[in-house]
Amino acid sequence: MLSHLITSFVASSTFGIIFNVPKKSLLNCGLVGMIGWMFYIVLFTEGVDAVYATLAASFAVAIISHILAKVYKNPVIIYSIVGIIPLVPGGTAYDAMRNFVENDYSTALPLAARAFMISGAIAFGLVLSEVLNQLVIRRKTQMRYKS
């Protein structure tokens, strides 16, 4: 577990360098990536299906990104992009591709569908937090009008 903690932090921060995130935000990016990956790996090792684990993790990433963006007055994407990178189903897509190449279509198709479902889960986690964020903002402005 400790090695996951360290590697996910390093991987996310170094991805920040590739995307040219400002130096000040690199550590925050690493933190977002680390929290997202811990959500995923803990749920996954507890026996939760990878799709739901990814959904929960990307939701967590998006929520933390929104909070950090509010605190540091930066665009949300610099945190959320780096955060979801570890969740991208590279391994499943690779397996699918390999089976396609070996003409084993009946093994490849379920894997491809799985990769598609996991990408969908990442997207849906982002959508959920976006909706939640807009609801919170609307509630705040309504309260301001009332008072």
Add this chain to the structure above:
Amino acid sequence: MDKKSRIVEVCLLAGKIMLESGAETYRVEDTMNRIAAAFGVLTSHSFVTPTGIIFSTSETDKTNLIRISNRSTDLEKVVLVNSISRKISSGELSLADARKQLKEIDRADLAYPIWIQILAAALASGCFTIMFLGSWVDFVPACVTGGLGFAFFIFIHQIVRIKFFAEFIASFIIGIIAYAFIAIGSGEELEKIVIGSVMPLVPGLLITNAVRDLIAGHLMSGLAKGAEAFLTAFAIGTGIAVVLSIF
């Protein structure tokens, strides 16, 4: 130039920098409209796609167009233009100052030096191998493979200006090097090394932006970015697949 065309110039410049640096479509449109509103043009319309910006100050005025030919990822520029737009909205920056600062950002090359980027890609590859439940034996091979793959990607992209071709060649080289590591016996699992090493090429940014654009109702940009992400993933997959079918 009258005042209105100078306002349009600043709006278009800000939009161009943001779009070229990989900002989401809704953020580009929002920024341009906010800047225009802060300088007194309240009826502006902007239409942003990944390859061009259309902007007009009102329904009956002349419409302006900017063509965007090369897009990269430079989140620092997005942050900088974002903060300039905030300052303009709060009235801290005049039109002339805003124009000057945006021009400076447009010219500046803020990216980290290439060797740091390659080093970062190498480290990321190694870490991803561990995260995808690989063993520590494969850490160093994955670092070397991922770093070399990313270096080749930058190098080929500079010669041939076709991104998909560069990604294809880079992932092909990653496959070859990973195979070589297994063959000489310093790596254990081929797939863990390959998966970790291709991560720096994976279109994570495009996928996120495509989804966010689709939610915000920018269907055209969302679909266009989704297509670009799919093509990138396809190029990476094909590069690896060629290696697998050779051996």
